[in-house]
Amino acid sequence: MSGLERQQIADRVAQEFQDGWIVNLGVGMPTMCSNTPIDADILYHAENGVIGYGPVLPAGQEDVHLVNAGGQNVSLNPGAAIVHHADSFGIIRSGRIDVTVLGIYEVACNGDFANWKVAGANGGGIGGAMDLAACAKQVFVILEHTTRDGSPRLLRECALPVTARGVVSLVATNLGLFKPLGDRFLLREIAPGVTVDQVRAATGAPVEVPADLKVIKIL
Amino acid sequence: MSGLERQQIADRVAQEFQDGWIVNLGVGMPTMCSNTPIDADILYHAENGVIGYGPVLPAGQEDVHLVNAGGQNVSLNPGAAIVHHADSFGIIRSGRIDVTVLGIYEVACNGDFANWKVAGANGGGIGGAMDLAACAKQVFVILEHTTRDGSPRLLRECALPVTARGVVSLVATNLGLFKPLGDRFLLREIAPGVTVDQVRAATGAPVEVPADLKVIKIL
């Protein structure tokens, strides 16, 4: 029932990217989206002011002065530009990011999501997520469908403090691809080898299943 | 009774500049302050983002891409830097300009002054003057002591719409050097060949004259 591997989840999300998009990838699984070979010219933006970065460089070839928002030593594509943090978030806040992909803890079918504060913590780690979530044209989220102890992470309402409200338009998990529809999730595509009943059992909100349910194509 | 020439007024103002100051000079007479030889290292700032400009270049040697706020083709001193308009006014608004010298229409002994709208005009020309007046550490103003028809321009209250209130700390005219003291002007220094009675007759507010009144030294 585990469904997709982490890179496979990222691959499916990356296939949503369209030619000419400006994309911001969060730390963790989202960064794997840039590994996916897709037929689209994407400009990758990082919160720390790097516009147009390319692949992570192998050990020994890093530029120590250059990291993406995840702290990885990346390269620059031709046509890249560097700006400072205020200009970088100006780009975010003014709605110029076509999509941000964020790794998260929980998502609700009303489009709320949580990714900055774990239960019982004093403080949290917001980073650029709240700015991105509030201002990107689209917010895609990636997460394991359940917690390690099997509790659902796709919910009717977020239990953890939210990062932003009503913003998520796509949810990708190891079990499938979902769209929040307010009072339910639409199952857009299901992972190979996973059943609808398994998805429903692992989800903390109603799941609408289309008659012509597609299976996620593995690259 | 005409007192100082225009360059001589500017010379007297420039002698107030202290080593290490960041100075912004308004259009017209104020720009002449940079012609004065003084024993101080001054960084000249222009609203259009030029930090550290030098003398106006003679015809034929201009850089057509470079002007000061008065539209003059200036040079750059070693250590100059260019910023955009928002950063340039950030420097102004955050109080980093030690003094701005502005050409004006009227000044009142309460420190108000007017320089953006002439009587009866529909609209006006503010440029950077309101930002400079509101935010520079000190505001020095330069003007002919009277209008062409002899009316006073140093007043109890400004008749024209003000640029900023209570900000002027030094007034330089062809007749002398003044400090606004709230309900009167202090005559700090008098122009050579001008009498105190002449100053009082040409001023629309009380003038306090110190016992040891100095005469402006011509360079």
Add this chain to the structure above:
Amino acid sequence: MAKRSKVFESFADAVADIPDGASIAFGGFAYPGVPFNLIAALLKQGAKGLTCITNGTGGSAPDRMPDIGMLVQNDQVAKVVASFTAPTRASDRIPLTQYVAEGKVVAELVPQGTLAERLRAAGCGIPAFYTPTAVGTELAAGRETRVFGGREYLLEEALPVDVAFIRAWKADTAGNLLFRRSQRNFNPLMAMAAKMTIVEVEEDFLEPGAIDPDDVHTASIFVHRMVKIPAAPEGLWPGRRPERAPAKENPERAAPKEKQS
């Protein structure tokens, strides 16, 4: 898959679809950075009811390069937002004055730093901010102020624009721009504030990668259309700024004296 090119063949093509009623920010301060060629193209294109955001409208000097005053005189302008809406010398005359007096054009007067910051705010998703500038003046009459730390500040809103017209020194084909010296002025801010930025470029286009990413002044994200300025007389090249006298030929440029329209 290749992105659609940002390079346009002509100024006419680059401005062809600007609709009536558009808001357009015009870069430049004195001569440096003014998009003379784009203004000239807009005069021919003829869009009406425009809102023009600019430092000043020009037209006080007798020998004029294309300016906002000409758009006003061509009956294309409904509103001007500027830090100069009337001459500051009693002896000067600018074309805008008569149109404002007759109610044909609305003029909004904004302090220069506030104008720059309102554009920057629009480009950075900040809807409003507070500034000390203009407090206690006619411009603040009846408007909202607020005290922070014992000082009074005026609320100012962002100034988004549909289109920015700017002039740059160099550009790569991806749309990264370099400005030379005080050519920078309002231009990067207007590019940030605009939905669509159109750039007239002085030097030949560079390949992506030819500009060091650390040196870029305006990133490609903000740039949508670019046109190389042809040699004079077809292209407009400003010389020395005339000080109330005709512009002199600029000996530093190989191109002959600029066309004065």
Add this chain to the structure above:
Amino acid sequence: MAKRSKVFESFADAVADIPDGASIAFGGFAYPGVPFNLIAALLKQGAKGLTCITNGTGGSAPDRMPDIGMLVQNDQVAKVVASFTAPTRASDRIPLTQYVAEGKVVAELVPQGTLAERLRAAGCGIPAFYTPTAVGTELAAGRETRVFGGREYLLEEALPVDVAFIRAWKADTAGNLLFRRSQRNFNPLMAMAAKMTIVEVEEDFLEPGAIDPDDVHTASIFVHRMVKIPAAPEGLWPGRRPERAPAKENPERAAPKEKQS
């Protein structure tokens, strides 16, 4: 008359007069641009009751370069303003957590873009602005919001600081700075927000005029003290960022492996 030099001989000299209770902004994002040498000097200098403004406090990786967490552990910190005040992975631990739990340190959590903009506002004389970020979240609870154009925004105030610690790539002796690649990050903004900016510089100082004025990232106006970083092991040179493992030697640098304190 010559201006007093901005070049200091040692990090100890440059931080000697920082008083107890100062607010200090620390530049850097991941490794690039972090003022490791200034942090190390401040640990020795010992000022207490500090307010530290920083993206994160560090200390989750076992092999640490000097970080804000060390200042916390050295009992020098009263308050932290950061976009990370607790780990985002349940398995991580950072030194700050215990001090906050015990009430020894106050932690103010600020979204990263808001943090950058609050610093920039302080540096630009803007006392407050509105942002869409954090609306509807725990961070906005009980705070002032306002609707512009049908959307709700949160009021945020400027974040001025007494001192900025930043790291730059190159500098001229006038104080103009160049940052390399993502070393830029918060550093220009912190320099703008600070009454006094202290810079650790990687390359030898240049003469004024050696940096093209068009290329300057932070203008001399914002820079007050600079120190050249000595070769390792005396100076601290970050290598590759450790991903939860010790830093590896960076083969692109001639200097030997950085000192890890």
